[in-house]
Amino acid sequence: MLPYDKLKKIAYGGDYNPEQWDEATWEEDMRLFKLAGIDILTLNVFSWAAIQPSEDTYDFDRLDRIMELVRKNGMKVCMATSTGAHPAWMAKRHPDILRVDFEGRKRKFGGRHNSCPNSPTYRTYAPRLAEKLAERYKEYDNIVVWHIANEFGGECYCENCEKAFRGWLKEKYQTIDKLNQVWDTAFWGHTFYDWDEVVVPNALSEHFAEDFTMFQGISLDYRRFNSDSILDCYRLEYDAIKRVQPEASITTNLMGFFKGLDYQKWAKYMDFISWDNYPQIDDSYARIAMSHDLMRGISHGEPFALMEQTPSVTNWHQYNALKRPGVMRLWSYQAVAHGADTVMFFQMRRSIGACEKYHGAVIDHVGNENTRVFREISALGEELEKLGSRTLGARTKTKIALMMTWDNWWALEYSAGPSRDLKYITEFTRYYEALRNMNYDVDIIAPQDDFSGYEVVIAPLLYMVREGEDENIRQFVKRGGTFVTSFFSGIVQENDLVITGGYPGKLRDILGIWVEEQDALPRNAKNSFIYKGKEYPAFLLCDLLHLEGARQIDASGYGSDFYQGSPVITEHKLGDGKAYYVATATDEAFYRVFLKELCDVKGILPVMDIPEGVEAASRENEKERFIFLLNHTNETKTVDLPWKGTEIISEQPAEKQLVLDAHDVKIVAVSKS
Amino acid sequence: MLPYDKLKKIAYGGDYNPEQWDEATWEEDMRLFKLAGIDILTLNVFSWAAIQPSEDTYDFDRLDRIMELVRKNGMKVCMATSTGAHPAWMAKRHPDILRVDFEGRKRKFGGRHNSCPNSPTYRTYAPRLAEKLAERYKEYDNIVVWHIANEFGGECYCENCEKAFRGWLKEKYQTIDKLNQVWDTAFWGHTFYDWDEVVVPNALSEHFAEDFTMFQGISLDYRRFNSDSILDCYRLEYDAIKRVQPEASITTNLMGFFKGLDYQKWAKYMDFISWDNYPQIDDSYARIAMSHDLMRGISHGEPFALMEQTPSVTNWHQYNALKRPGVMRLWSYQAVAHGADTVMFFQMRRSIGACEKYHGAVIDHVGNENTRVFREISALGEELEKLGSRTLGARTKTKIALMMTWDNWWALEYSAGPSRDLKYITEFTRYYEALRNMNYDVDIIAPQDDFSGYEVVIAPLLYMVREGEDENIRQFVKRGGTFVTSFFSGIVQENDLVITGGYPGKLRDILGIWVEEQDALPRNAKNSFIYKGKEYPAFLLCDLLHLEGARQIDASGYGSDFYQGSPVITEHKLGDGKAYYVATATDEAFYRVFLKELCDVKGILPVMDIPEGVEAASRENEKERFIFLLNHTNETKTVDLPWKGTEIISEQPAEKQLVLDAHDVKIVAVSKS
């Protein structure tokens, strides 16, 4: 949980790197921060080399001065441990800290996020630095949260990792026979007789390319191992800080739908979730919301910190368009609407050298307050000051959940066949966007989670069903739940071994169908089906299925090809609930109609019924419900209100109608009493 | 030759991997195989690691049980030697068995087809295993054929290969002076003074990319050397088996137009040809037929084995569409029509792990006989049972040959200039498809072959003319033959050295022309020409030629550009024959008209004159001629029969007309007496 006792309002600030500037500039920065309503600074993100100039020397002098200055100016601190990039001298002296890349090449010093997660050097020096920082600054009660390393990620394929991988496997599978069985090494004669025969799966062994492997089981375990190895590094630092400061609130900045790390597992070891929101230029607003909901989901509904976003431009997209006037504010409130209790930026002052110098900042290269961006930031600062603690800790309540796991994502996309275009997040997004665009609040959960709070659970492309997950779903349906899944689901167990006896494997009895074949359609090819009198396209994959208790609820099956007439949408009653199967990919129009029906039956309503392009999302606490109205369009929109409340940014009564200008935001608080 | 004494009918079965399954499953499999009419199983393809768990231990226990079971169930065996993938322990203990790739990277254990062909370890252990298998199972007379390794291919660039390459060169060229001359090393000062100065041509030396080299002569010899090195590995196993079983029929599964290995050379060392037919999703039926004809061609007309095809889907294409109902049967008979005397599948039971688990199989993951695919396989099994030995050994007789060599393919595509789009098989296919689509049977031969059985010989893009090949062509024409070649032919001799004195070099007197220049057209650019009153496009390359005895037979030369009017199609009388030159690439309409004329003059007829989309191909033996009618369309087609015969699948009389449903096949036997 976020340390609300220390935060008191939506923390507003971000990454600040005074080490890049002279002390005169620091003073000017403090003036500007106050002008902008900034109250929190993330410090020390990349200072390892500065703080530890050699093996046994630590030099905190400059950081001490920075800390003093910041405290003196009444700012809170998000204290980073600086271990996101190791010092050059360390790379030279201890090359085990350098990674070996996917191509099998030992890297040299450079970049960031560059340390081998199984390097003895890294595992020694990184937690040691965290501990020293915790000790040195333990009296600073303006340190409100701790921030370990930075945007953990990447892979290493070095000898230390290879050895550690063998150890990890041995612990997991115990015997080499078990290993051979779960990896199905009888295929292509890959039988291992000794753990030492196992090599890391990369371009030199089992892979054609990063996402193309010849042995899915091996590669899948390496992904798990790599995520765990990096998590170990995080935990070593976490434990080091806690030894000194048991009350510290510790996080690391995640990255939304980041494929490399199993955040559902990571979340267990984080005091609260924080993340960096950098949408792609063509992301829909629903797609951005989906990432927020995932971050809220991995923390089981707890609010999270928006650790980074750009005030204006990024520098690393193909085309770095400016955030249009109002958009920074709009997206800040969107984060809050979905569960963020901080609004923070990368970066506070724009650096002058290296690759991020054209990334936007609160203080631009011109160095003063006379910019559009600074003015927008100041205005938002003022609003957040006024909002105070009112929304802090409020939670989203919904009866609808989408289900995802990293294991499923990894396994599905390692699959050789049936279609190169089969992408997990793409299919997942189709369902999410349909719901979000109708303004249903949605949770994103894991299959092993407790479903008891939900009435509709949707698991698009549930390719992998791990031990116990089918039973969780089965009980949910039997108790009256509505379950939806799609084509190519239930295919494999946790080691990517196919469940024989007919697809969708362990989901077969739940869904009441048998899928005999799957037809992959080339890009742009289409079949079709009719549902409630309207025709929809069928593309990507068409499952050919037989009813085994389920009933067909589309009008007449596929519209063409040799499987013309074969069912596309099926419904199966099980116990008190129903399980649905969508045998192909189709367009948003269908998902909207179909999912709305399922919700209607359960009496689940959207947050509000409002014009297209305006998002409505809700949070609530014991006293009030907050409805966030976010106008993502370039036009003025009028919203009809079904209840009376207060617009809490303007502190004006809200009833009957609200008018939102282009990119405008309104937050209506409705009393629950 | 295939061992007809043991086969007696079209062998029907395929790759079976019981090592992936428990013994209860084996029994069930036998039941299902018999149900489907399966009579042959390819065993032991990837069991090296299972059979040889360590340096000096061999464990045949499980294979013994499998062999017993299979024999007991009356199945024939295609016995594989298992050397297509080496054991993990061997890679660890003897790293010389691991390849170095094109990028110069030493590989680790992984994948298959992974052994260095010049590895002492591989050359010791692979034939040793083959010999042990031959000894252990020599009493099994249900082993009808032997199958060495699997789909040989790939390249290695390790130090052992480098040394062997130098030895190969020394044997071929004897002196370093000769080497310098044939590689033209005076260019760019590449003169070698010692064999040890020669390094393998790859990304670290002469290559920009796999197909872009700075020294064509070096790279061309490395291709030859690599093909020979792998052939040596095959031959070591071949000899090992023959030492024990001199009567064994030995093959290895080839891959049609596979660029890496010179199959024309390989064929000399194979008792019979076998190959794996996996068409690309957009291959025309003629393109598939062309591969069959090549496989028949390298065995000089002898029938071959269809060793693998998928019953339903592949898993490694971009989009793995299902084979439509009837298509598996249709393509099986197409193989037979072009010379196959077996119909075999990969795979018998669908594996549950690793990268081929979504590749189709006779027994699907559901594990029973109640699938569309199984039903189609059973139906075909029944037909093949009825057909018995009737068509076995029958041969295709034709007066038309297309000419190709791997040397020409390799050299042409290493050529730096004149056009990036110049692809050998593409141009070759234009000629083949025109003939096949008109239902002419075609042989595919090599330039050093005996042409005496042919009246029309076509050599598209005969870029390289090796020692003696021109004389073979010259004599063919003088004796009355019709010879056709195209632009960019006759340019180089066997070391890719240009033949000076005017293109097309040694073909100049045969063709009666001098080609002064070649103009490369950018993609989509077109010139034109008129032939027999019709205009055709000219693209890719336009040769600018002078008549030297030949006459221009197109109407008025190129239609535009500065070489407007320059001849496009020429005819030259030489002795009793004629030689034709086609100076540019054009579309199928022209090739059809032009080639039909040449055939008409010689009185060569197509197999039949039938509707577009229906293929007619023939085989014959001393007693009967078999006309295979293959409906590749989705529509019913009616075929007029010019003779009376018997449709041998249905055993019904065939006369006047036959009706073929979509994807249907008829085989009409006409008595020769």
Added chain:
Amino acid sequence: MLPYDKLKKIAYGGDYNPEQWDEATWEEDMRLFKLAGIDILTLNVFSWAAIQPSEDTYDFDRLDRIMELVRKNGMKVCMATSTGAHPAWMAKRHPDILRVDFEGRKRKFGGRHNSCPNSPTYRTYAPRLAEKLAERYKEYDNIVVWHIANEFGGECYCENCEKAFRGWLKEKYQTIDKLNQVWDTAFWGHTFYDWDEVVVPNALSEHFAEDFTMFQGISLDYRRFNSDSILDCYRLEYDAIKRVQPEASITTNLMGFFKGLDYQKWAKYMDFISWDNYPQIDDSYARIAMSHDLMRGISHGEPFALMEQTPSVTNWHQYNALKRPGVMRLWSYQAVAHGADTVMFFQMRRSIGACEKYHGAVIDHVGNENTRVFREISALGEELEKLGSRTLGARTKTKIALMMTWDNWWALEYSAGPSRDLKYITEFTRYYEALRNMNYDVDIIAPQDDFSGYEVVIAPLLYMVREGEDENIRQFVKRGGTFVTSFFSGIVQENDLVITGGYPGKLRDILGIWVEEQDALPRNAKNSFIYKGKEYPAFLLCDLLHLEGARQIDASGYGSDFYQGSPVITEHKLGDGKAYYVATATDEAFYRVFLKELCDVKGILPVMDIPEGVEAASRENEKERFIFLLNHTNETKTVDLPWKGTEIISEQPAEKQLVLDAHDVKIVAVSKS
């Protein structure tokens, strides 16, 4: 300066490689050369391996015979030093001469331009060979120029380069503190404590790809260092020759806009500039002219040598189209029009092996004079003979200069943001082409050059402003000059550190504007603006600027988006001059109108006012002005002459009108007296 005392006319010939041929062919070549009017041969370009067969042996025997033959036949010689490719034995014995590539891979022997520039072996043996050649052939007064190595270029990342880079840095920056400051290593904690911690920036350290670096400052310095390292190699050979022959004229063949080497720096060490002109297939004639003007520009207006061009085709383009009839002559004269005093080809006789065998030549594979190409060459030879020395040494006089530096090119394209499509030469070309297509003669200069001879100086995308360059521009404007620059200019100083305080940094006072933000437009997106009543597109980047003394001279700013109305084109009076800013990229129509106005105001006229597609360029000496009229179209064009003169190819009077056939050239000499 070119050695006019020895040349006496436009030298006509090119690269001749007799080492690839037997001596009988040499004699025939001499006959053909004379027939074609060839009078200069570039010899010995790739003979190192032949001349130095081992460590201590040199064998000049064959070269002696070649030199004798050539002298006997009255030919001049351009003597190459042969160090463009090292011998195979040397690579084997001294692997330090082999490069390590961008991926970190040690290369093996192969290709050319393959020596590490910091290899002790190369730096010993290359100048030693140059010196031996200079000694051996010092009595040959037909050697008119020396040609060091060949087309220097490429990069190396070996340990020797890494050490030398550290030395280069130490010499440049003196202290490690200074290094940390100029590279801004406080960013991402890259602080260096010791020079030995610096590693080469490549795929293993700071780079994602060749043009994507994480530390621009490091990568930029490595480019400079690499250019300097190779220059050192050139200079070692230069000095070696000069020790023996102080009067020698020494050059090396450059490559126009070649990104790898800072030719402005190189030019200081070359006795005269020479270069190889190989336009891309879709280059406009103006684009070709631009390269000539750059080559003239780096030699501060002195004429240069056209060292290589193809007589007909290249072999290494995607599609190697023939040069149409007349085009070889047209482009030869275009080179002369822009400052070339030689017309030379690669190659004299077409080689028969390796990768350049399909590159055009004076003597084709057919080996005789009966080709279109040979006839065109002979005809031009005859013309050049008649022209004699008349145009030699004449110079282009113009008041317009475009400004470029390699540093700016490198730094801009390493920039991470704002747009992936921001390419220096593309933007530079927009300005050049507009001027060239209106037939203004243009010089291409460096920002540190003396501007006193110019009235209009244009610096497109002057991203980097190095020490003193702004002052040079400021003084130029104050003294009455017209200065033009564009969006994203003035951003950084020489280490790619942003100049804080407001863009465009040190140019801000000169331009009288402040650029607050830059908006990157996705490809194909467009804004617009109106200038003098006409609307033009705005794309790529749109600067949002404030007037600070400048005035807006477009009609009403951007046409749309939130910065609608913001100025696009501004004019600022400073002293006696004016400075213009073009805030976006637009199309040629605008650049023509805008630049013509600026020229008109200054009374600068185009060479002539002639039909579109005909180029007019001028050179002059004390007595005459030569106007070159080049018809680049496929049609006949009529040109009105404003003065009387003589057409000096035909030696006919030229007045009132000249008619130029397709691809024709006329040179009108007008007396200055």
